[in-house]
Every structure is written in structure tokens, then in C-alpha cells.
Amino acid sequence: MQNIPDSIGEVIEQFCDLIHLTQPEDRAKNICREVKSGAARFLAPALGFQPPHSRKRMRKVDQKAAMAFLSTKSVQLLPKMLGLMDAYFEERHIKLSIRNTYGGRLRKVHDFAAEQPWYPGYRKSIRFQDECAPPLPGLGDMTHTIVMPGKCNRKWRYRLTSDEIITQLQAELEDFRAFCCASHYLSRAIKICSESTANKHIETAELFLGWWIHYYQPEITPNDLSLQLLIPVITVDELEDLSPKVQKQKWREAKATVKAWVHNYFEFMGDHVGAYSPNTRLGRLHSLQRIAHWLYRHEVESLSEYNQIPIFQAIADLRREWKDKATEWKRQNKSVADRSKKWPDTPPNTTALAVLRQGLLTNLCLRCRPRSACGTLHKNLSQAKFYATFLMWAELAFEPPRRQQEFRTRRIALACPITRPREVPPDGFYHPLPPAEVRELDAEGKPKDNYLYKTYFHHGKEYPKGIWIRQITTYKTNRTYGQQDIILPNRMMPDGKPIYDYLESYLYGTWYCGGTHEAASLYDWWDPELKGRRGRWLTGGVMEFQPALQHVSHPKVGDWPWMPCFPTPNTGRAYTPSKMSSSLARAAHQWTGKRIAPHMMRNIWATWAFQVGLGDKAVHSLAYAMGTSYDILKRTYEKSTPEDKRRPIEEAVDEDLLEYLAQIEEHTTDKTGVELRKVLHLLPRLSKEELQTVQKVVLGG
DSSP, X not given: OOOOOSBHHHHHHHHHHHHHHHSOHHHHHHHHHHHHHHXXXXXXXXXXXXXXXXXXXOOHHHHHHHHHHHTTSBGGGHHHHHHHHHHHHHHHTOOHHHXXXXXXHHHXXXXXXXXXXXXXXXXXXXXXXXXXOOOOOOOOOGGGSOSOHXXXXXXXXXXXXXXXXXXXHHHHHHHHHHHHHOSOOTXXXXXOOOHHHHHHHHHHHHHHHHHIIIIIOTTSXXXXXXXXXXXXXXXXXXXXXXXHHXXXXXXXXHHHHHHHHHHHHHHHIIIIIOOOOHHHHHHHHHHHHHHHHHHTGGGOSSHHHHTTSHHHHHHHHHHHHHHHHHHHHHHTTOOSSOGGGTXXXXXXXXXXXXXXXXXXXXXXXXXXXXXXXXXXXXXXXXXXXXXXHHHHHHHHHHSOOOOHHHHHXXXXXXXXXXXXXXXXXXXXXXXXXXXXXXXXXXXXXXXOOEEEEEEEEXXXXXXXXXXXXXXXXXXXXXXXXXXXXXXXXXXXXXXXXXXXXXXXXXXXXXXXXXXOTTTOEEOOSXXXXXXXXXXXXXXXXXXXXXXXXXXXXXXXXXXXXXXXXXXXXXXXXXXXXXXXXXXXXXXXXXXXXXXXXXXXXXXXXXXXHHHTTOOHHHHHHHHHHTTSOHHHIIIIIOOOOHHHHHHHHHHHHHHHHHXXXXXXXXXXXXXXXXXXXXXXHHGGGSOHHHHHHHHHHHHTO
């Protein structure tokens, strides 16, 4: 067995030994002479050799010195050998004939070395192959996959700019925000909403007023802008001295004014923005109703009194009209967006969820390998991005998906208690939940932040290896479901590694054993299995994103800083809704050619529940896990195709027909004909693979 060479000089000697074993003696001597001459004259100088005597023609003593020099050069330089030699040829203007002769011989030496297991980064070794990620399929940029062509071609910008929101209007908007979501607000008869919903109402108000000043009444100035432009306010004092007839006329005019501008605005949305969805219009009307609630807050003492005000009857009429249209769209499975661009291609008799797990998730998992498809080690930041993308998608595909709000707002603590908790093993790794004193609290003193933490004791049960838990205290439906502590199951991923390995590699970094001598160092951190092993940090984990650290302290519990669990690579802050959607959709598009955003996964799971025939109890459980209700799950998220909905009855009819054929068989002598009809009846339901199996059986293959 060949010895493992330490130097390039030893590699050349091994190559020459092989040549003498495989070639005739005279030819072998000539090849080895040219190899050693080329190595001394060109390779050694390319690697830094300075001959002891300055002569145009290299003598034996110089060649001997050059070979001795090559015996000091590590085999780790082999991957750079050809590049350095070609650069030397160019620098010295070596003739092409000489390059071909001696350069060709040295390339044979390199090719011989590249086939050996000891070659640095040996590309044919099992380890090297297992470290390479799959190549991208080349499905093009996501921007070329247009989901809503009409909307995309009309880039109208009509929202108010910051310069157009003067002090008076800004004060109105801030008071409106407080009315919607502040813990305490006088004269509020409606239910409080979340801060994100309040921000949506503010955004809609700015869209309304931007359209008003830019298109509807361009003659008005920013000084004239007010929320009262949208909803006329008619107080009890104004109506007091008016006759009932005049009061009725005044309300009729106000209602007509509101309906007229809303009608014009919706026409604008269709003609100029390309927005036709009735659900979008319902959302805008909901915000308009909230604005009306704020404007009439001093005229009511209870929620029911709003219904007595004619303006609210006008808004209710509009909402009823568009709700009927939304129901019609739902019934007909209509959508403004091209659903085929957002839904994975699904073969017959399978589900979109299964397709994503087998395709997208497998590729995202393999993308986390340390090397690219061409064999180079990933850059530190790129590796961290691959981990983050895979973890988010894995949670969406293997756990009933909650809204992306929970991802975006999830935090992780950056401190630990000084005293080790009793339940944590001596060698156990602990990532705690911060004490209540340093949590973000609501008006009732309860936490209103979402955290990821690791513990060994949960709800009276011990977990010797520890578990990661998502504690969710702020969510769209948290008033319905309350705080939830959801264990993240340590499921096996497509490559056979548990999800906790990926999570902890993402959070704390990954040490890669191996690498060149120049970059390698000895491991001296927390993992006892890696102590003293030579390698390098493949990634520093989430810290590669330079996350924005939030410093929180309390006299009783000390400092407990935190950061976003999934910070954006560019800013280190938490994702915005649009940034997270586009980031995850881009990753999906790279492998599937579809713009599958996080919210679409809620549709995919709800549809899966219908396709696999989950019972009502299981569907109720799925709705709870997704943070929604059974009715909304069935009404809003389930997107089964007409074929999916027809399949159960068609299968039932098929079974009934087979029973009918069996009954005929009992009363006929033509048994062969009946059996043939049964076979012909079943053939259309078979897959391509099943048909091939039938063919082999029939033909005796």
C-alpha cells in the first residue's frame, strides 16, 4: 500500500514509481526525466524557489536543490499547483511548446494526485460527496413569475407621503391608533385590537387620503386633510333644532356622500391599481368602519348605539354587498392571483404538502451541507442563511403553520442565571426563558412577547436530553387561546439528522473538522467531542447577521438582553411582514418555480386535511394548532380543487358499480366477459407505474 505523502516532492516520486510499473522502461525513464526537469525548472520557482546559482540553464546541482525544495512543500498546496504554474509561464513568457511538454507532464502528476484519497478536499471521497449541496435547478428569478399580471403592470403610488401628513393629521392618526389598540382609552365602546391591526387601519387611512388628494379632489391641499373627509360627523347638538324631515335628509346626504366616494375609490382600485378582489375591498371597508367608530366615539356609550347612526348603516350596506361577492368568489374558487404560480405542481393521488416535504424541504436541508455544488466551502454568512431558511421552512412543513407574525416576533434570550437550575443536568446545555421582571408586559402585567427557550422540565415531566419550546403570548388569536407553550418536536429531517442539530448549529455556529493548514486551528470551546480537533468555524451562527441586541435589566434579576430569533441578514432587526414573505417565497421559488409564501402553507395544510380525509375531531385539532377556528379553516383556508372534491363520490360510485358487476356475475354463464368488464372499469384509475405492472403480468414478463 502506498504511503501517504507529506510533500509535493514525495507525490512526484510516487508518480514516477507508478510510471515505472505501468510503462516500458525506456518510455518510463523519459517521462520521469521530463517530470522532474519540469518540476525543477517551473513548478519549484512558481512555489517560491530561488536557485543558488543564477544561470540560464539549470544544472544538476540546481535541479537537486529544487527537488529538495519541493520536498518541503505540503501536499495542501496541490489544489493551487496548476494555477501557480500557469501564472509563472505567463510571467516569464515561456514558449508554448515548452508549456505543452513540461506543463503537460506536471498536469499528469496533478491528475494522479487528485485521484488519491489523501488529496486535499478529495472530490471522489464519500465524505467530500456528502459535504456537497445539490445544484440549483435554474428555475429563474422570482420576479419573472408574475402572480397578478394586471396589478404588477400598474405601479400606481397614491398613499400619502410623510411630507403630506402635517401636524394636525398626524395627531389625528396617533389618537386613532390609541383608540384601536391602547390599553386604556376613554370613550371607547369597541373591542381593542392588536397593534399590527391598528397599523393596518392607519395604512388604509393614508391610502384613502392619498387617493383623495391625488385623484379624487386634487384641488385640496395637505392642510385640508382630515379623517372627517372620509366620514361626515353629524352630532346630536347639530340635529337638535332640526325637524325630523330635515334630519332624515341630512343623514341621507351624508350616506350618499360616503357611498359615492367609496364607489369611486373601488373603481380606481380596479382601473388603475389592478386590485379586483372583494376580500381586499372588505378589508378597506373594515378599516373605514373603525375610522367611523373613532369619529363618533363621543356620540355613543355602548357598541350597540353605533348601529343607530345612519352612517354605520351605509357602511354595513357596503360590507354586505362585498361580502356576498366574496362568498361567490369563494364558492367558485375564484382568485385575482394566478393560483398555479403559488401552488406546487401536484401529481394525481398526492398532496401539495407531501410534494413540498419530498422536494423543497429535502433540497433546503441538503443546501445546509458545508460545501456548494461545485465543492467550495460556503461563506460564513451564507451558511447561516441556509440554516435560517431551512429552519423556518421545516417548521412550516412539519408543524401546523401559525401566522408568520409568530416567526417574526420570536425572541431568544442572551443571558443565563448565574446559579444552575436544579433540573438542568451537570453537562446539560441550557437556554432559559427570561424572568417575568424583564419581559414585555401588557396592561394586566402578563407577558406579551414570544420566546424560544430550552429546558429539561416542563409541565411536571422530565426530559433528560432537553426540549426546545416556543412560548407564544402575543398572537392574532391570543385572546381566544391564551398563552401557549408549544414543544418543538425533535423530528428527523430528510438527511437523517434531528431538527435540534440544525437549530443549535444555527444559533451557536458550526465547527468544520479539516481544511488547509493555513486556515485550520484547534477547537477549544464547549463541545467535548470536538476538543482538540483541527478545523475552522464554518459559520458563527445567528451572530453572522449582526443581530440588533436589546438590553433589558432589573435590580432583582440583573441583565437579560435578547435579540430576534430570526433577524434579517442586512439589518439584524426583526423581519417585516413583506420581507419575510418574499424571503421564504424566494427560497421556495429556487427549487419549485412557485412563489409559495408562508401564508400559503396555511392553505396547503387545510387542503391536505380535506384530501387525506381527516375526521372532524382531527380538523378541530388542526385548527387549534394553527391558531384559528374550525369554521375559518374550512371557509377560508381550504383550497381543494374540483377534482379533489369529486374524488370521494367518484370512488364511492366505482365501488358501487363493482358490487353491481359482482351481482351480475352470479346470474350469468359468461364469467370471462364480466371479469373483463371489471378489469376495464378499473384500468383508468391506475397510475402509470401500476399499468406497467399489469402489463408485465399479462405478458408474463
